[in-house]
Amino acid sequence: MDKRKGIILAVIIFLLIGLGTFVFANPSNESLKGNDTDTNKNEDTQNDLDDENTNDGEKEEGEEDNTPNTNHGNGGNQSGSGSSGSNTDHNNQGGSSVPNVDNAYNDALAAVEKAEKTLNQEDVDYAETLVNALADSNDKTGLVNRVDVVQNVIDVTLLVQELQDKTNNATNKDTLEVARDFRVDEDIIAKVSSLSNEERKNELNNILDELASILDDTKSPEISGIGDEDFTNKNVSITITDTNDVTVLLNEETVNLDDLKDLSREGEYILVVTDEAFNSTSITFTIDKTAPVIQVDDQTYTSSDEIIYSKGRFVALAIDELSGIDKIYTNGHERVVIDVTSDGRYEFKVIDKAGNESYFVVMIDSIAPELEIEQLQENGFVNTENTQINVSDVNTFTTEILDQDGKVLNTRTSKVNDNKTNYDRFGIGWLGEGTFTVRVTDVAGNVIEKTFTVDVTAPKITKVPENGSAVNYSVSPKIEDENLDTVVLTKNGTVVEGYQEAGMYELSHDGVYTITATDKAGNQTEVIFTIDKTAPVFDNLRNGIYYQDDITVQVEDENLAKIVAKIYATNEETEIENGTVLDLESIYYLTAIDKAGNSTSIYIAVDKTNPIFKDLINGHQYQDVTVQVEDLKVKTIWVYSYNDKTTKEVSNGYELKEDGTYKLTATDYAGRTTSIYVELDTVKPDVILKKWMKDDNHLEVEPSQHNYCVLAFVNDKNLKSVSLNKEEYENGTLICEDGNYALTAVDKAGNETVINFVVDRTYPIVSINGEDYQGTKDAGRLDEVNIEIVEDYVSSIILWYNDEKVEYNAFDFTQEGTYKLEVRDEAKNKTVVTFFVGKYSTSIELIEPDSLVYDGQAKEFVAQLFDQNHQKIDIPLNIVYEDENGNRGSAVDAGKYTAIVYFAGNEDYEPAYFRKEFTISKADTLFAFVAPASLVYDGQVKEYEVILKDQYGNVLNETISIAYKNDSLEKIDAINAGQYSISAHYAGNKNYNATYSIESFEITKATPSIEVEEPNLYYDNQAKEYSVRVIGADGKEISDPSMSIVYQNMDTKEFLDSAPIEVGNYRIGIYVRENSNYTRADKWINFSIIEKPVASVIIDGVETTFTSFTEMFEAIPDNTLTDVIIFDDIKEDIVIPTNKVVNLDLNNKTLSGNKVVTNYGTIKEIKNGSIVSENNAVINHGVIETINDLAINSKRTGINNSNGTIYTIKNSNIEAIYYPIISDNQSIIQVLENNTVVGHYQSAIDVGGQSVINKIVSGSYTTDGYYGEGQSVAGFGIYIGSKATVNEIAGGSFKGSKAAVANYGTIKLISGGNFEKKYEGNAWDLSKTFLYSGKVENITGGRFYSYDNTVSGIFTGKYNLDPNYTFGEAVDQYFTVSPIV
16 A cells, blocks of 8 residues: 555544544443444545534434433533533534533533543634633633643644645655655654653654654665666566665656566666655666677678688677677687687687677688698608608698609598698608609698608618627728718717718728718618727736735726636636626636737735734733734734833744733735734732721721721722622722622633622611610600510610619519610610600690781681690690680681680690680771773773772772762863872771772873875876875874865975975975864975886985886996886886896886897896787897796797897796797707796797707796687797707606607707697697607606607607616606616
């Protein structure tokens, strides 16, 4: 239902209910309907409401007449308020009749009560007339007030009705705003709230709430299901969300919400949604289900059309009339327009803004087919019948084979591969040798042809020895080949210059000869032979010599055949290799024989072991010594005596006679000498036993029984060990433990001395009542005494009773008193025991606690029991605490107490009693004021933490009163800056004393902070205005602060009216004025507006920026290293002149242009950024030491090293259509490391001219053969020209569209790397991984793909695998080179 209509209905209903209350309030339930009134009708006029209350008093048919006849009273049934005789009808009198005087008050009262019930204006007017006619009295005043209340209800009701009318009749936001203003101006909400008639107030409030849903609605409707200015190719379902009813216009036509559930018609839509508060939301969107088209040369093509185009450049216009074009893709790459210039097959995808897609295929062909003759050399020769011919073109073609007379020998037509490329591949083995021409013609008439000569026969070398043999005569070689090109002779690895030109003369001198004959087709024949007439020579050995160490047999003879060794130690004869190490001790007979039959023989011996003295160890002592030497052959034995300083030569078996030290020396025939030192010792160790003395003057004693500690000392210069009871003993160690001892001393020669003795140091044992006592002891009180003395050797027993000596054996121990018993043994060890017989008297002492001030803990005394000698008795005593009221318990709270202790006594001690009075005093208290973290104004209340503590520092949880006052002693929250005091009071309690404390503090003014946001200070013809914010103490911005901002030109000192624009030096001043809570603050900032720089450099220690590279290079000094830092993305070509030395840091920025960096000087390092080029990214004619961490993208070349030197290219991503890395002429690149290099048309690395790459360490180097749009060409991971060299490939991955490597030149070493299978899906069939006639001089590592799973399927040209390495077995068609194990 429309909300306005609902409000109208609600007003009518509540008026009817209110005005009809009079009828329903009648307790007699009589019907008060008028003749023309129906209370169930719901009319919308005030007249109807008035009519509903006009009742002429007539009864309904059949109704009893049992009620008074009044029309404005309360039915006559309220006490004293009805009129029993009046027949007055105020409606009939028009309100002008005056009632009878006698009944005036009652009539007025009845009229007022009726008006209160009906809330009808006529009833109110009538009641007012009757009331006004009354004489003045309190009753009249009461009735006047009641009439005023009713009138106010009617007036407020009319205001609400008028507000409802204005709301319902509003036609736009402006007229609705009139209703809003009316509600405010008339203060309607407050007036309704002030009504005392709760029923009417509630009814009006309900209406105001309904009206408020419109008047307070400022939120526009929400539209979901599609966004503003969206495009879609699907049906659209739209949902509207709003708190009120809405009106919907779709393309200026009114629709209902269901009409928006499924919009499917194509077209542009404008949707406007307006709610009852005239809040409106509008969106536009488009439904487009039609795919785009393209227009070429005035002809239109729809999706899926295939276009054949032969006019060169192809330009098409993409059209979508409804939503417009969003994206265009050419072969998967996003483009702005359809515009291609190169031949090929192109797939175009066009997408409109609604997501509809169209697809078109275009073929452009203006280029002749591509023709390749595999293994064709530069001179036009082919040296294998296995050569394949490859032809490809975007369109079909025909291939013809012609002989040298022009006769067509064969005609072929193209085929189509899986990638829909027209191709043909065929072999020429059937042609045989001769000269031929291949001619290819495509359907467009483009022709390409190549002529070649097939020569597969190698030159023939005659009149030479068998390959690999040795002869002792002269040789005269002969060579036959009609296409002979070169003959190369090497002697002992050195080329003999001019041999071919000299007519290939006779060879007669000793040497290793290699003859290599090569024809023009590259066919080659090689023969190796040796001329040798010299016998072998043992290079490092002499006949008849004995050698101390292993010897290596080394024979000098290039044609050595074998070496025979006879080993006398094992009596065997065996053939050994040259360089064999002889490590067995023996005599050898060696014979060396060369291939010519010459031989040389020698005798030698190997003796590696020094002479050995049997059963003797160097530096040892012996009781007897016999000299016995073991060796292969002993020459001499010498004995030197240190006793008489004499030396004499002896023989095996010689015995030493006298004690002393000797040096024994033995020498063998190999010249090895052994010397040892031995000592002859026949004397036993000397052992001395001593009594231990405190002053260390120990007394020597004979070993026997001892009642004291002893020490032992052993003297022997060759002492080996000393043991006590078989445990190791150290000289001078104290022996105190009782026991029997055996001390044994042995010297290094085995001589031994043993002594035996006893130590006894134990006190006698006195056992009393079964308890043992030793030394001086107190046995305490005893009831009975039974004594036993445990000692084998008692010398004396003495007994004292009450300090008098008595006879031990005759004494009775039952007498009460004090006893002392002394027992001595024969070793004079003494035990003394004291004891008491009878009970002890006792006494009690109390020890106070540390404090008797209340601390919440029970105050506990310590009770101690003492005997008659005031010795402590360890018997626990119980203490009873009694307060001043006689209550017993713990003494905790402050007050007076008595501590009572009683000891009842026992069999050993007499009873005891003690009491002590004491007082626990109250604890003092104090306040600790903890200031807030900051007393600087921050807009927050500053509240101290007030802590109540007792005198012990314990925090108390007691009620305290706290007050803050300002300097005028007014209680106030401490917020604003100023002087304050805080006071705290504690009233105390039974355990704590009261306390009061006050502390002053100040909240200081805060200093606002000034924050500025600097504008872009590069000149751009815009005012450089700073954004200024004043931040308050709370960290929030101060709104509308009192401040001033000025700008000053620092060049002219002139103050400006506004922010500056032009280049120059300036400053800005900001001044914030002081107020009650903040201090003044100001801030000056100098700044300059400058031309935008391109780079900065440091010259003479000063950093300088430049706005152009030309200016910069003119400024930096020659031949001085200068750091250059790029400031921003720049489109400008950089030329580094000769004699400039720079570090170029791109600073994560991008340089772009045509020839972006051209270097004639020296770049120490260029790093850290991107280079985008339309032509050449980096051209080097000078020196670049390091290229590091660059991203290069170029349409032609990435790095063009032209007669320059680059030391290192590393960590870079380089992509180019033609040549990512090219090194030409006589350029050098030292190292390539960890790069990702991607080419498309040519090779990833192109090594041309006489250039050199020293080492490729790691990285990825690939070319996919994709050129332009849809073209496929022969590309390689690396291309090496015929005069170019790569010294080493140690790592990296190489992959091309045709093969991994194109090698016409030289690779000196491959020690690593991954040479991958070519890219699939192009015109090239699988073939060898290394193509063309270049050579690989040595291979020690790497992983190589083979298209036919054989090693021969890897290389086309020559290669040499290091003899210590192998290709191993292929895994998934890859061979991995590894060492031979």
